[in-house]
Amino acid sequence: MSEAVICALERTEKPNKVRKQGFVPGVMYGKDIKSTSIKLEQKKFMRFLHGHAKNTKVRVQLGNDVKHCIVKDVQKDFINGQILHVELQAIDSNDVIRLKVPVVFQGKEELSLRKQVLQVHMPEVEIMGKAADMPEFVCIDVEDRKLGDKITVKDIQVPKDIKILDDESEIVAVISAIKEYSEVV
Secondary structure (H helix, E strand, O other): OOOEEEEEEEOOOOHHHHHHOOEEEEEEEEOOEEEEEEEEEHHHHHHHHHOOOOOOEEEEEEOOEEEEEEEEEEEEOOOOOOEEEEEEEEOOOOOEEEEEEEEEEEOHHHHHHOOEEEEEOOOEEEEEEEHHHOOOOEEEEOOOOOOOOEEEHHHOOOOOOOEEOOOOOOEEEEEEEOOOOOOOO
């Protein structure tokens, strides 16, 4: 997974003042650094988040230091979508970490051609492994699945150094028929 680089500044102001200045308030912490209040440029951070999932890896430049981090939490205003606060965890590439990553389903277009739909029960799974090996998401190919097929955690393929922590019998998704409704006149 490629890592983006974002610039952060140390923050001494209150979060509301930072937001009014066009920044996102946040905190960066990790096992080898002290917890630091930071601020990130709102527009640049929104652009970064647009193409990435939560728990994605990112390099954060704070002063002359560049730290490898994971976006642990992003709090948003549920009305206007503005980012209220961000939490970044500094990691070492050899650290063993746990993350929840999204499940990406490939081949959904083929299902719709057959008048079938994918009912997702688990949009993300928890994985564990070295930080350097962590994927941003996991994939399942559903193109050749049949009506009624249940896709379980066991069906998810991950690199050998990554372990899925969810029960392998848990249902991730089910292939169902699309119900067609006729208009009553």
